[in-house]
Amino acid sequence: MAKRKSLSTIVWESLSGKIASGELQPGAQLPTEAELCAEYEVSRTVVREAIARLRSDGLVIPQQGRGMFVSEAPRQSFLIAEETLQTLPETISLLELRMSVEVESAALCAERRSDTEAREIRALMEQVDALHADPEKVEIHYDYDFHVKIAQASGNPLILAFLEYLRPLIVPRFQLGHIVAPDLKDRYYSRIHREHQDIVLAIESADPPRAREAMRSHLLNSLERLRALAAARGATAGRPVSGDALFRAQPPLAKRKTDV
Numbered sequence: 001m002a003k004r005k006s007l008s009t010i011v012w013e014s015l016s017g018k019i020a021s022g023e024l025q026p027g028a029q030l031p032t033e034a035e036l037c038a039e040y041e042v043s044r045t046v047v048r049e050a051i052a053r054l055r056s057d058g059l060v061i062p063q064q065g066r067g068m069f070v071s072e073a074p075r076q077s078f079l080i081a082e083e084t085l086q087t088l089p090e091t092i093s094l095l096e097l098r099m100s101v102e103v104e105s106a107a108l109c110a111e112r113r114s115d116t117e118a119r120e121i122r123a124l125m126e127q128v129d130a131l132h133a134d135p136e137k138v139e140i141h142y143d144y145d146f147h148v149k150i151a152q153a154s155g156n157p158l159i160l161a162f163l164e165y166l167r168p169l170i171v172p173r174f175q176l177g178h179i180v181a182p183d184l185k186d187r188y189y190s191r192i193h194r195e196h197q198d199i200v201l202a203i204e205s206a207d208p209p210r211a212r213e214a215m216r217s218h219l220l221n222s223l224e225r226l227r228a229l230a231a232a233r234g235a236t237a238g239r240p241v242s243g244d245a246l247f248r249a250q251p252p253l254a255k256r257k258t259d260v
Contacts, residue, residue: 028069051068052165058071146196
């Protein structure tokens with residue numbers, strides 16, 4: 001079954017359509033956040049996500065102190081349409097794209113981060129990893145803010161902009177409950193925490209090669225978990241993935257005799 005479009009996508013599509021049709025002419029000012037919230041009956045967060053996508057598409061530009069305006073000459077831009085991400089194979093492709101960017105993001109972060117940024121990354125990791133939420137009530141990519149925080153400290157604003165562009169596409173994809181049965185919840189969260197910990201320790205140690213490998217390992221393991229889900233869906237009509245499939249990938253960074 002196709003996943004319902006997010007509210008931010010609905011607002012983005014509507015505003016994009018108005019620009020394409022000429023209802024919103026080049027140089028025209030967009031309604032304010034409050035006006036858009038009222039028009040579409042959505043929150044400010046939804047409106048901001050939609051506007052961010054319009055900016056990424058080159059359809060609108062900000063003018064300091066005045067608001068957002070339709071671009072005079074909209075540029076051709078990179079675009080991932082949400083309708084192409086309705087199945088697990090496309091979601092897996094998107095994670096492969098993320099991996100090509102985030103592996104280097106972690107290395108740059110380890111090289112460039114300030115002491116304050118390193119502390120903030122660890123604090124966010126501890127906050128995210130302590131939640132242990134019900135898998136049926138949390139998205140698979142529940143740790144996306146952690147990845148964005150690393151991009152912020154990479155010193156490369158384009159990496160950060162790319163991950164923010166992906167946020168409304170990649171975060172609301174599938175519930176964690178699709179791959180984690182309730183009896184495996186604690187084991188799963190512990191595994192993810194170890195992967196996060198490897199990344200953070202490398203960043204704190206200012207060790208770019210180690211950070212690069214830690215992030216690669218984490219995203220590769222995530223990729224294998226999604227592939228296991230895709231295989232399980234084909235054979236078991238959407239039941240959670242088995243423990244063997246869920247924990248098949250092994251962390252390459254530290255030699256561990258056991259993996260609880």
